[in-house]
Amino acid sequence: xxxxxxxxxxxxxxxxxxxxxxxxxxxxxxxxxxxxxxxxxxxxxxxxxxxxxxxxxxxxxxxxxxxxxxxxxxxxxxxxxxxxxxxxxxxxxxxxxxxxxxxxxxxxxxxxxxxxxxxxxxxxxxxxxxxxxxxxxxxxxxxxxxxxxxxxxxxxxxxxxxxxxxxxxxxxxxxxxxxxxxxxxxxxxxxxxxxxxxxxxxxxxxxxxxxxxxxxxxxxxxxxxxxxxxxxxxxxxxxxxxxxxxxxxxxxxxxxxxxxxxxxxxxxxxxxxxxxxxxxxxxxxxxxxxxxxxxxxxxxxxxxxxxxxxxxxx
Ligand SMILES: NC(=O)c1ccc[n+]([C@@H]2O[C@H](COP(=O)([O-])OP(=O)(O)OC[C@H]3O[C@@H](n4cnc5c(N)ncnc54)[C@H](OP(=O)(O)O)[C@@H]3O)[C@@H](O)[C@H]2O)c1
Numbered sequence: 001x002x003x004x005x006x007x008x009x010x011x012x013x014x015x016x017x018x019x020x021x022x023x024x025x026x027x028x029x030x031x032x033x034x035x036x037x038x039x040x041x042x043x044x045x046x047x048x049x050x051x052x053x054x055x056x057x058x059x060x061x062x063x064x065x066x067x068x069x070x071x072x073x074x075x076x077x078x079x080x081x082x083x084x085x086x087x088x089x090x091x092x093x094x095x096x097x098x099x100x101x102x103x104x105x106x107x108x109x110x111x112x113x114x115x116x117x118x119x120x121x122x123x124x125x126x127x128x129x130x131x132x133x134x135x136x137x138x139x140x141x142x143x144x145x146x147x148x149x150x151x152x153x154x155x156x157x158x159x160x161x162x163x164x165x166x167x168x169x170x171x172x173x174x175x176x177x178x179x180x181x182x183x184x185x186x187x188x189x190x191x192x193x194x195x196x197x198x199x200x201x202x203x204x205x206x207x208x209x210x211x212x213x214x215x216x217x218x219x220x221x222x223x224x225x226x227x228x229x230x231x232x233x234x235x236x237x238x239x240x241x242x243x244x245x246x247x248x249x250x251x252x253x254x255x256x257x258x259x260x261x262x263x264x265x266x267x268x269x270x271x272x273x274x275x276x277x278x279x280x281x282x283x284x285x286x287x288x289x290x291x292x293x294x295x296x297x298x299x300x301x302x303x304x305x306x307x308x309x310x311x312x313x314x
Pocket of ligand 1: 038039040041042043044045063064065068090091092093118119120121122142169170171172213214215216217218219220221222224257
């Protein structure tokens with residue numbers, strides 16, 4: 001609450017409290033539905049920003065490196081989107097960056113926000129025993145703690161307005177362990193367990209928590225993921241075999257990320273969203289099989305599908 005010099009509270013000025021004091025909000029703000037998306041420089045985040053803007057959303061497209069904004073600008077141009085997207089710097093592993101992006105967004109919207117899409121994500125490939133501690137923590141900081149920190153920053157707004165959708169781009173890796181992908185799987189299982197639990201707490205406030213679980217999609221994640229294969233590792237040959245099989249699987253199965261964007265838009269716009277959306281045939285099949293087949297059998301089928309050896313490889 002702000003006051004006149006006389007001490008009388010001023011109620012009609014829209015604005016928000018920031019670390020630098022009170023900031024007034026322009027009166028034209030907040031007419032459209034608004035969403036903040038993380039990791040919009042490439043891939044699913046980029047496709048989602050373009051898709052939601054084209055559907056009339058006011059999109060706060062965030063990325064950790066604003067130098068990459070031209071990638072999103074190009075995608076928006078190709079999608080015929082001329083306005084509705086505002087870009088903000090946001091690194092989900094940096095609390096100060098989260099605070100600043102949230103403050104800046106709420107300042108522009110008049111302290112309102114309809115939804116957040118937690119999309120930013122990273123992976124690290126390799127046998128668990130070979131993965132450096134820094135890699136384990138980088139993946140958990142981004143895919144798990146980043147989601148928690150940003151959610152915490154937005155919950156006061158969602159609670160006060162008694163409305164809000166928290167969409168988390170998880171993965172089919174959240175319900176099936178994948179060889180050489182242990183820390184990524186762990187991060188997505190962790191975020192799903194957390195999401196299932198907080199859904200109870202947030203429902204009374206009218207806040208929906210929604211999981212999007214894509215199978216393989218053609219994005220930058222395949223190229224940007226470090227492949228940890230130290231020479232002399234007892235896993236070296238096996239990891240190489242898995243990565244080769246994984247590349248062949250992705251080349252054959254990976255689909256257009258705009259498909260995921262369509263599902264995210266549905267989850268944001270439908271009156272009663274489901275909690276979980278497996279996306280793509282592979283994710284839907286694996287989701288269906290989970291819990292129906294014994295885990296050992298599923299592992300055997302995956303091992304055969306990837307053409308992997310079940311014995312140590314010299
Ligand atoms: N592609 C798939 O097959 C697939 C399948 C299932 C789930 N997913 C999930 O989909 C989401 C999007 O991934 P993608 O496939 O679209 O891969 P992508 O093209 O690599 O996009 C990942 C995005 O996350 C951003 N990012 C990484 N670390 C960040 C950080 N600390 N702060 C803010 N942004 C950060 C990246 O930014 P930079 O450009 O700066 O690196 C990039 O914009 C991820 O959560 C991923 O786990 C993908």
